[in-house]
Amino acid sequence: MVDVGVIGAGFVGAASANAIALSNACSELVLLDKNHDRAVAEAADIAHGAAIAGSTRVRAGDYEDLKGAKVIVIAAGVNQKPGESRLDLLARNSAIFGEIVPEVAKYAPDAVVVIATNPVDIMTDVTRSLHPNPELVLGTGTLLDTARFRGLISQASNVSARYIHATVLGEHGDSSVLCWDSARVAGLTLDTFMLQSGAEWSEARRSEIEEKVRGAAAKIIAGKQATYYGIGASVMKIVSGILGDRRGIYTLSTPSDYGVCLSLPCVLGKNGIIQVLKPNLSAKEQEGLEKSAAVLKETRDSMKD
Numbered sequence: 001m002v003d004v005g006v007i008g009a010g011f012v013g014a015a016s017a018n019a020i021a022l023s024n025a026c027s028e029l030v031l032l033d034k035n036h037d038r039a040v041a042e043a044a045d046i047a048h049g050a051a052i053a054g055s056t057r058v059r060a061g062d063y064e065d066l067k068g069a070k071v072i073v074i075a076a077g078v079n080q081k082p083g084e085s086r087l088d089l090l091a092r093n094s095a096i097f098g099e100i101v102p103e104v105a106k107y108a109p110d111a112v113v114v115i116a117t118n119p120v121d122i123m124t125d126v127t128r129s130l131h132p133n134p135e136l137v138l139g140t141g142t143l144l145d146t147a148r149f150r151g152l153i154s155q156a157s158n159v160s161a162r163y164i165h166a167t168v169l170g171e172h173g174d175s176s177v178l179c180w181d182s183a184r185v186a187g188l189t190l191d192t193f194m195l196q197s198g199a200e201w202s203e204a205r206r207s208e209i210e211e212k213v214r215g216a217a218a219k220i221i222a223g224k225q226a227t228y229y230g231i232g233a234s235v236m237k238i239v240s241g242i243l244g245d246r247r248g249i250y251t252l253s254t255p256s257d258y259g260v261c262l263s264l265p266c267v268l269g270k271n272g273i274i275q276v277l278k279p280n281l282s283a284k285e286q287e288g289l290e291k292s293a294a295v296l297k298e299t300r301d302s303m304k305d
């Protein structure tokens with residue numbers, strides 16, 4: 001029986017399906033796209049790698065094939081063009097979700113639904129409004145931004161990203177909040193760690209990291225039209241966390257006290273988000289989060305006009 005359905009077999013859907021298949025997180029994965037031939041071709045290619053990595057069965061299918069799925073990933077939509085903001089994608093992708101989400105709710109009503117399509121926070125809100133069980137819906141949110149942030153701190157500190165706790169909260173987009181004050185390397189603040197290790201550390205270095213995190217997607221898009229490996233790995237982490245009921249903590253897009261979906265640290269289990277944490281934020285971070293919420297709210301509300 002199918003465990004995972006991935007809707008959208010473009011760059012992001014295919015990279016996600018590939019990462020899931022190679023991780024052996026599930027037994028059977030179905031890939032779906034409006035362009036069925038594309039889904040068939042991607043599924044065949046991914047299935048070949050899956051046979052090397054382990055035993056995940058991968059095939060293309062239709063909505064009926066999603067029956068019994070535990071997780072559905074939605075990566076369908078139109079891609080961000082060079083110079084286009086994520087928020088500009090909204091109208092086009094909302095119409096596409098109006099077709100997809102009712103089918104998902106019909107054939108896999110109990111599946112956790114993971115949204116990757118941008119603007120991801122608003123698309124999470126849109127999906128929740130279209131799904132009969134909105135508590136099953138979550139967005140990849142700033143998980144990728146958090147990975148970029150940890151990766152850059154890892155480079156600056158010369159320590160594996162695995163031992164760095166640092167989060168990006170709020171919008172997956174221009175108003176995201178990089179939480180410097182709560183960032184830790186093995187429990188030490190960044191200032192303390194960098195001082196002890198003798199690594200170069202200054203306000204300029206932090207600004208450089210901040211710019212690289214915010215500008216990462218645009219830079220990759222300028223070079224190769226789309227980003228997909230990083231988000232594919234992020235989706236894989238979420239899907240395996242759900243299937244394995246692992247109780248990991250990830251920055252995911254979920255409803256907040258601000259009246260919009262945005263990223264906060266969330267405990268993830270087999271039914272989706274179990275708990276949304278309220279992190280200890282500095283005054284500057286708190287202000288940043290409120291501004292991020294306001295940006296999202298304005299956009300979401302402008303849809304209703």
Ligand code: NAD
Binds near residue numbers: 034099144
């Ligand atoms: P893409 O154009 O390569 O793929 C989109 C796919 O969706 C296409 O194959 C298209 O046929 C399919 N599709 C369109 N309408 C459909 C429908 N009604 N039903 C089924 N399939 C349909 O785009 P991509 O590069 O894969 O990006 C997909 C989305 O992911 C974009 O919105 C992009 O901005 C987003 N994205 C998100 C993150 C993140 O961190 N959340 C990162 C990168 C990209």
